[in-house]
Amino acid sequence: MKQIYLHVIFLLLVGIQAQAQTLSYNQRATATGADYLANGLETTIDYLSTCQESVTATFDSRDYGNGIWSGGDFDYYVNGTLAGSGSGVQTIDLTSFIPVTSVQMRKTNSANWNEVHLTVLIDLPADSFPDAPVVSDVFYCQNAVAVPLTATLSAPGVGLKWYTTEAGAGFSTTAPTPSTTTLGTVSYWVAQEDADGCESERSVIEVHTVINDTQITQNGNELSVAQAGATYQWGICQGSTFTPIVGATTQTYMVDAIGSYAVDVTLGTCTSRSACFDITTLNTASFDSSKISVYPNPVQQNLFIDLGDSSKANLIFFDVNGRRILEINHLQSNQGIDVSSLTPGFYLLQMETSNGIFKRKIIKQ
Numbered sequence: 001m002k003q004i005y006l007h008v009i010f011l012l013l014v015g016i017q018a019q020a021q022t023l024s025y026n027q028r029a030t031a032t033g034a035d036y037l038a039n040g041l042e043t044t045i046d047y048l049s050t051c052q053e054s055v056t057a058t059f060d061s062r063d064y065g066n067g068i069w070s071g072g073d074f075d076y077y078v079n080g081t082l083a084g085s086g087s088g089v090q091t092i093d094l095t096s097f098i099p100v101t102s103v104q105m106r107k108t109n110s111a112n113w114n115e116v117h118l119t120v121l122i123d124l125p126a127d128s129f130p131d132a133p134v135v136s137d138v139f140y141c142q143n144a145v146a147v148p149l150t151a152t153l154s155a156p157g158v159g160l161k162w163y164t165t166e167a168g169a170g171f172s173t174t175a176p177t178p179s180t181t182t183l184g185t186v187s188y189w190v191a192q193e194d195a196d197g198c199e200s201e202r203s204v205i206e207v208h209t210v211i212n213d214t215q216i217t218q219n220g221n222e223l224s225v226a227q228a229g230a231t232y233q234w235g236i237c238q239g240s241t242f243t244p245i246v247g248a249t250t251q252t253y254m255v256d257a258i259g260s261y262a263v264d265v266t267l268g269t270c271t272s273r274s275a276c277f278d279i280t281t282l283n284t285a286s287f288d289s290s291k292i293s294v295y296p297n298p299v300q301q302n303l304f305i306d307l308g309d310s311s312k313a314n315l316i317f318f319d320v321n322g323r324r325i326l327e328i329n330h331l332q333s334n335q336g337i338d339v340s341s342l343t344p345g346f347y348l349l350q351m352e353t354s355n356g357i358f359k360r361k362i363i364k365q
Contacts, residue, residue: 021124021201023049023191026167028117036110043118046102047161047171049199053125055094057103059086059118063111074116077104094120119167130157130200133192137206139268140180148175149188149205157192163202164188178207185209212265214274221356224252225263225274233264237276247318247348247359254357255279294349298363301340307333310353317362318348339364 029043048055061072071088078097085108086092094100105118133151140146151160161171166189176188186209189202213226225232234248237260245253255261260276291308307313311333317326325347328337339362347362 025120042106044104050197054123058091062115064113073108132201132203135203141270156194212272216277302336314352
């Protein structure tokens with residue numbers, strides 16, 4: 001009985017892993033009546049995956065005249081040899097021609113406007129094709145200088161095929177360099193093939209061209225940048241110099257001194273810096289920090305904070321590189337904090353209370 005169960009499980013696992021996939025290849029061509037008479041009209045797909053379990057092709061030939069579309073006549077060729085004729089839209093099984101290396105259709109009648117549309121579908125045998133290449137989406141600032149897209153090959157893949165449509169209309173072995181002139185998202189597809197020309201499924205790369213909203217607004221002593229869902233780094237403007245403020249890495253920043261401030265806003269690889277924002281006065285009531293006491297400092301194990309007029313606070317410890325090391329929420333006044341696990345050195349303690357945000361430098365011994 002146990003052997004039967006194991007056999008069933010094995011068959012189920014094989015069924016899950018050994019799933020066939022279908023690749024699509026799609027091309028179309030058009031011509032006016034004069035162009036057709038001079039040059040004819042045809043389209044050819046000759047970049048098909050070599051691993052084939054079944055192959056079908058849909059031929060679509062169209063005429064336009066007198067304000068209406070109608071089916072046109074065509075011949076179709078497989079592997080360079082005339083294989084048949086048809087009219088209008090026809091789907092034909094080409095499995096008997098495997099290995100299919102090329103499929104071509106030629107329109108055989110003329111109209112005021114002529115169009116041919118060819119789609120080839122290849123079913124890949126289970127477990128015979130490479131994995132899809134590993135990719136990641138890309139972010140660019142508008143009008144930034146872009147570089148060619150990248151994808152990671154994995155064995156047994158030896159080369160990449162880049163497509164500009166999901167349906168596989170033509171390909172290039174050269175990675176495309178996206179345009180960044182227009183805001184929005186553009187998709188690219190890439191497959192890998194092995195040494196025998198067997199092609200994987202296509203991975204999609206979405207290229208996002210964005211413009212970060214770096215407008216700063218002020219509410220009391222709090223500065224806020226408009227762009228949400230990004231990463232942030234606030235800093236001090238001193239002429240043309242931007243000096244990052246340790247720990248100031250949220251959408252808002254509570255200023256504690258008169259000066260000029262800016263923020264770097266990053267979405268993906270797009271980083272935009274705001275204009276410098278001048279703070280000429282402070283709401284001093286928010287910064288009456290004389291009632292807040294942090295002790296002992298330097299500290300070895302337990303750190304205590306007397307919050308003065310505040311009953312509780314949210315705390316963040318930053319190291320000298322601006323990394324968040326420890327966060328504590330809803331700390332009660334004079335409640336001990338065990339900091340014995342911190343590496344000896346300097347830390348910035350940020351305390352968010354009902355009366356404002358306060359900072360203290362802490363030395364851990």
